[in-house]
Amino acid sequence: MRVGIASRGTAAFLCRVALAAAFGYSLPMFGQAHPSAAAAVPLPPESAEYKAVQQRLARGWNTWDTRSVTTQVLLPEGLAIHLGIEHNTTESGNAFLPEVLIGRLDPTAEQVRPGPHAWDGSYTDLQVSWKSDQWRVQSAHDGADLVMLVSPVAIPSGGLAPTAFFSVDLLWNRPGMVGWHGDAIEAITPTATIHVFCTCQTPSPATLPQPGVGGPYFAADLTGPVAISTGHRRSLEQVKAILHRQHAAYQASLSSNAKTSPIVDAIQTTLGWDTIFEPEQGRVVSPVSRIWSVQWGGYVIFDWDTFFAATMASVGDRDLAYADAIETLRTSTAEGFIPNYARGGNWKSFDRSEPPVGSITVLGLYQKYHDRWLLQDAYPALLKWNQWWPRHRQMDGYLAWGSDGQNPPGNLEDGSRGTRAGAILESGLDNSPMYDDAVYDPKRHGLEFADVGLMSLYIADCDALATIADVLDKTADAKALRARSAAFRAKLQTLWAPAEGIYLNKDLHTGKFSRRLSPTNFYPMLAHAPTAAQASQMVRQHLMNPAEFWGQWVLPSIARNDPAFRDQNYWRGRIWGPMNYLVYLGLCNYPLPAAQAALASRSYALFLREWQQHRHVHENYNAILGEGDDVKNSDRFYHWGALLGYVEYLQTARQEQ
Numbered sequence: 012m013r014v015g016i017a018s019r020g021t022a023a024f025l026c027r028v029a030l031a032a033a034f035g036y037s038l039p040m041f042g043q044a045h046p047s048a049a050a051a052v053p054l055p056p057e058s059a060e061y062k063a064v065q066q067r068l069a070r071g072w073n074t075w076d077t078r079s080v081t082t083q084v085l086l087p088e089g090l091a092i093h094l095g096i097e098h099n100t101t102e103s104g105n106a107f108l109p110e111v112l113i114g115r116l117d118p119t120a121e122q123v124r125p126g127p128h129a130w131d132g133s134y135t136d137l138q139v140s141w142k143s144d145q146w147r148v149q150s151a152h153d154g155a156d157l158v159m160l161v162s163p164v165a166i167p168s169g170g171l172a173p174t175a176f177f178s179v180d181l182l183w184n185r186p187g188m189v190g191w192h193g194d195a196i197e198a199i200t201p202t203a204t205i206h207v208f209c210t211c212q213t214p215s216p217a218t219l220p221q222p223g224v225g226g227p228y229f230a231a232d233l234t235g236p237v238a239i240s241t242g243h244r245r246s247l248e249q250v251k252a253i254l255h256r257q258h259a260a261y262q263a264s265l266s267s268n269a270k271t272s273p274i275v276d277a278i279q280t281t282l283g284w285d286t287i288f289e290p291e292q293g294r295v296v297s298p299v300s301r302i303w304s305v306q307w308g309g310y311v312i313f314d315w316d317t318f319f320a321a322t323m324a325s326v327g328d329r330d331l332a333y334a335d336a337i338e339t340l341r342t343s344t345a346e347g348f349i350p351n352y353a354r355g356g357n358w359k360s361f362d363r364s365e366p367p368v369g370s371i372t373v374l375g376l377y378q379k380y381h382d383r384w385l386l387q388d389a390y391p392a393l394l395k396w397n398q399w400w401p402r403h404r405q406m407d408g409y410l411a412w413g414s415d416g417q418n419p420p421g422n423l424e425d426g427s428r429g430t431r432a433g434a435i436l437e438s439g440l441d442n443s444p445m446y447d448d449a450v451y452d453p454k455r456h457g458l459e460f461a462d463v464g465l466m467s468l469y470i471a472d473c474d475a476l477a478t479i480a481d482v483l484d485k486t487a488d489a490k491a492l493r494a495r496s497a498a499f500r501a502k503l504q505t506l507w508a509p510a511e512g513i514y515l516n517k518d519l520h521t522g523k524f525s526r527r528l529s530p531t532n533f534y535p536m537l538a539h540a541p542t543a544a545q546a547s548q549m550v551r552q553h554l555m556n557p558a559e560f561w562g563q564w565v566l567p568s569i570a571r572n573d574p575a576f577r578d579q580n581y582w583r584g585r586i587w588g589p590m591n592y593l594v595y596l597g598l599c600n601y602p603l604p605a606a607q608a609a610l611a612s613r614s615y616a617l618f619l620r621e622w623q624q625h626r627h628v629h630e631n632y633n634a635i636l637g638e639g640d641d642v643k644n645s646d647r648f649y650h651w652g653a654l655l656g657y658v659e660y661l662q663t664a665r666q667e668q
Contacts, residue, residue, distance in 0.1 A: 060384040061337055064330045068295040072150070072157040072241075073132030075288035075295075076182065077304045079110035080123065080137065081148050083157055085241075086288060088200040089185030092207060092239060093178045094161065095224060098142045099171035099232075108141055109223050112301050113284060114627075114647035125626050125648065127261050127276065128283025130328040134257040135283070138164060144173040146233060151257035156242035158250045163233040172232045177239050179207055180226035183290040189226055195244075196227045208244040211237050264327065271663050273619065274656040278323045281628045281650045285320075286331065291355065296338045297324065297331065299630075300649045308355020312342055314365035315439055318372040319589060319651045326660065329380050336373055336385075340392040346403075346418060347395035351437060361418045362428045363437035366468050367400065369393050370475035371596075377479070386479050394488065397476055400469055401495065406457055407519050408502050410465045412437040412446075413457030434458045438465070439589075443568065443582040444575035445527050450520040461517040464531025466503045468593075470496050470538035496538075503540050512548040514540070528559060528570040530590040536597030546601040554594070554606065565613045566591055567634035576634070581644055585631040586617065588654030595658045599665070608662060615659035618652065628652040 057065070075084040081094040095109040113123045126136030133152040138145065145164035150157060161175050179196045181187050187200035196207040211231035231237045238250040245253075264279070265272040286297045289310045297320040298304040298311050321335035342353035344361055349369060351360035373389045404410050414437060416429015427433035431451030435441065435458070449460040473496035480489035508515045508524060514535045515524040533554060536546050555561045559570040568582045568590060569575050576584040591614045598607045617637055621627040629639025630649035639645045639652075 058384060058388050060382075061333070061388055064333050064337075065294055068330050068334055069288055069293070071132065071155065072152060073286075073288075074128070074135060074284065077287045077289075077298075077301055077309055078112075080113060080125075080284055080301065081111045081139070083132075083150055083159060084182060084288065085157070085205065088187065088198070088203060088205070089182045090187070090189075090198050090200065090205055091180055091182045092157070092159065092241075093176075093180070093224075094148060094159070095176040095178065096139075096141065096144065096146065096233075097174040097176065098144055099173060101171060106142065107223055111139055112305070113137075114300065114302055116643055116647075125280060125284050127258070128280045129257070129261050129264065130279055130283060130324075130331060132283070134254070134261040136258070137284075143170065144233075146173070146175075149254050151254045153240075153242075153245075153253045156240065158241075158245060158253050159239040160236055160247075160250050160254060161233065161238075162236040166234060172234045174230055174232050175237055176224050176228050176230050177207075177209060178224045178226045178228035191227055196229070205241055206243070208240050209237065210239075210245075210247050210250075268663065268667075271660050273622075274615070274653075274660045275326055277618070277622055277628065277656050278326055278653050278660075279328075280626075281648065281653050282320060282324055282328075282331065284648065285650050291357065292338075294338055295331070295334050297335050297650065299651065300646050302646060303649075304355075307352070308358070311352055311354045312339055313352050314339060314342075314349050315368045315589065316651055318368050319592070319654060322372055322375060323650065323653055323657055325376055325379055326657075329376075332376055333382075333385060336369070336376060337388060340369060340389055343392045343395065344418075346399065346415070348399045348403075349392070349396050351439075360436075361420060362414045362416055363412075363433055364396070364399075365437060365439045366465070367396065367472040368468060368593075369396065370472045370479065374475040374479055377482070383482065386482055390476075390479060390483060390485075393472075393476055393479070397469075397472055397492065397495075401499075404457060404465075406452075406455060406459065407461070409461035409517070409519070410469055410499065411457045411460050411462055411519070412465060413455070415456045417456075429453070429456065431458065438462070440529075440531075440568070440582045442580070443529065444573060444578075445516060445525065445529050445531070445569070447527075447575075448518065448525075450518075459518065459520040460525075461506060461519055462531070463503070463506055463514045463516050464529070464534045466499055466506075467514075467531075467534035467536075467538040467540065467597075470499050470503065470540065471534075473499070474539070500538060500540055503535060503538065507541070507545070512545075512552040514549075527573055527575075528553065529568060530560070530566045530594050533594045533597055536600055537593060538597075539600055543601055546603065550598070550603055550606045555609070562634070563613070564617050564632065564634050564637040565610065566594060568631075571634070579633050579635060580642070581631065584634055585645070586634050586655075587631050588614075588618075588651045588657075592654040592658055595661070599661075607665075611658045611662035614655040618655035622656075 069086045072083050072085050074080050076082040084091045098106045111121050113125050121139050121141040124138045128135045135150045138147045147162045149160045179189050189198045198205045209229040238247050266275045282297050289296050299316045304310045317335050317339045321332045324332035348364040351363045351365045353359045370393050404413050412434045414429050414433030435446045449458045452459050473492045477489045477492035506514045513532050517524050553559050558572050560566050567584050569584050595610050627647045629652045630646040632639045633641050
């Protein structure tokens with residue numbers, strides 16, 4: 012925890028602590044974070060430039076708290092204003108909702124329709140439905156101050172209005188005190204004194220019910236709008252004017268191109284609501300969703316998922332894009348690979364990695380923003396990771412997915428560590444039918460399966476990293492990287508099947524090709540492996556073949572004529588944003604404009620369907636129905652779903668060049 016306290020500020024703070032009892036304050040009490048055995052694996056140091064990135068990000072009011080999208084937190088102080096709603100009844104059945112998350116699947120849980128969320132939290136808007144109550148929560152910045160407006164969507168007829176509780180405390184064991192100061196709540200921290208005001212009639216704290224509320228609070232029945240403001244008191248009209256101004260600024264931040272502004276809105280909103288402050292390492296980062304983070308101990312950084320978040324953030328927030336890329340790289344293990352996951356408690360998947368998309372991500376950010384220091388910061392981890400793959404995942408000259416169960420510390424309670432299941436999880440395609448018959452070799456810690464997708468991504472990683480090495484004047488590294496790229500590209504060519512007109516995976520246990528097709532079979536285009544004629548054949552014969560991958564909703568994660576397509580269960584036939592994105596990038600390496608445009612437009616159409624109806628950004632989508640809500644294992648607000656819109660953003664940019 013990084014809290015800087017100046018000497019004069021410290022003295023003032025200690026004086027205030029001494030006087031706390033006299034003024035009726037109480038110091039908040041919080042649980043201590045428990046140390047983990049995995050904490051022995053430290054994160055690499057930060058450069059001055061990257062420290063400045065995090066300092067710029069981790070400042071001001073925003074929805075930083077993982078556990079609730081209706082909590083506003085001020086950084087670096089850690090001061091939180093929580094909104095809890097009590098559902099009131101005339102008989103038994105009162106209930107209290109202390110926290111709100113987007114995408115809960117329990118039909119009795121709160122349902123959230125997320126509205127706009129500016130990158131910096133300067134404007135946020137959402138609606139919540141729970142039991143028979145509906146309310147809207149808006150927030151905005153007014154300089155360094157925060158305003159919040161909570162409005163009932165409909166005034167109850169014949170029933171009781173819900174009660175809004177605005178409680179104030181300090182998170183993450185941050186030092187300070189919070190208490191009443193006249194009719195305001197006052198927070199005293201080492202760096203600032205903040206006053207919180209409410210337009211409601213301030214009640215006596217001693218006479219109100221306290222349904223799980225910690226710290227001093229305001230309470231008001233939602234028979235009409237109620238506003239909170241910090242810094243100084245504001246009327247409802249003043250708060251609404253601030254909200255109107257910041258909403259206009261948000262709209263102005265979107266693309267001037269009418270075609271792409273909905274995409275920018277979706278990406279900014281999705282990443283805005285999914286971005287948190289992670290107190291364990293004192294950093295801002297964008298986990299895949301808050302629900303996943305809560306379930307994984309407070310945060311979870313999945314390898315390729317968070318790299319893709321960095322790419323999408325580049326449409327409007329350079330600092331966040333850099334943070335998502337660098338924080339993913341900073342999870343690197345002692346063996347030198349980026350783990351499949353890093354989660355709360357500083358636990359990581361010490362046995363397995365995930366698809367190597369880091370170098371193409373970082374190079375893309377550099378090509379947009381041209382900050383050489385980013386390459387300098389990212390390069391050591393990217394190079395170690397690149398070198399790790401052929402040392403640990405090479406099998407008969409090919410690359411194969413694996414799981415190193417012997418790596419300390421042992422942590423996977425699900426039993427997948429050092430197993431066939433763990434090796435498949437390294438692919439990121441958890442239950443893909445491609446691996447149904449693959450055999451795991453425990454001595455070589457990998458699947459006996461030459462994987463077209465992995466080899467293609469690795470070659471693309473070598474090429475991108477060699478370009479980065481050129482920029483950094485690392486001539487020897489660049490030469491070695493291009494040599495590795497050429498060697499594996501030559502090996503990949505042995506997986507070209509002329510009769511089928513596509514690259515095929517190979518079962519190394521039987522020596523036979525696997526004819527089960529997935530979008531990963533098109534990844535060789537990302538590696539510049541096929542000739543122009545071969546790429547055209549792949550697209551004509553397979554990609555745009557309705558019997559395999561084409562149709563109204565594209566691209567299914569297994570070919571439509573594969574028996575597993577009917578499962579429509581996770582990677583067994585459903586559509587995933589990252590697959591469409593990577594295939595699109597590959598198409599852009601060839602003169603295939605019709606295929607590029609068609610894939611981009613159909614991906615975007617799929618994304619817009621539920622975005623416009625429900626403001627959902629799904630983890631995956633049904634390839635038959637074109638929706639995500641048909642199953643329980645498709646998170647409703649998983650940021651890489653927005654890659655389906657991002658490809659249209661890229662396509663529009665290409666057409667405008």
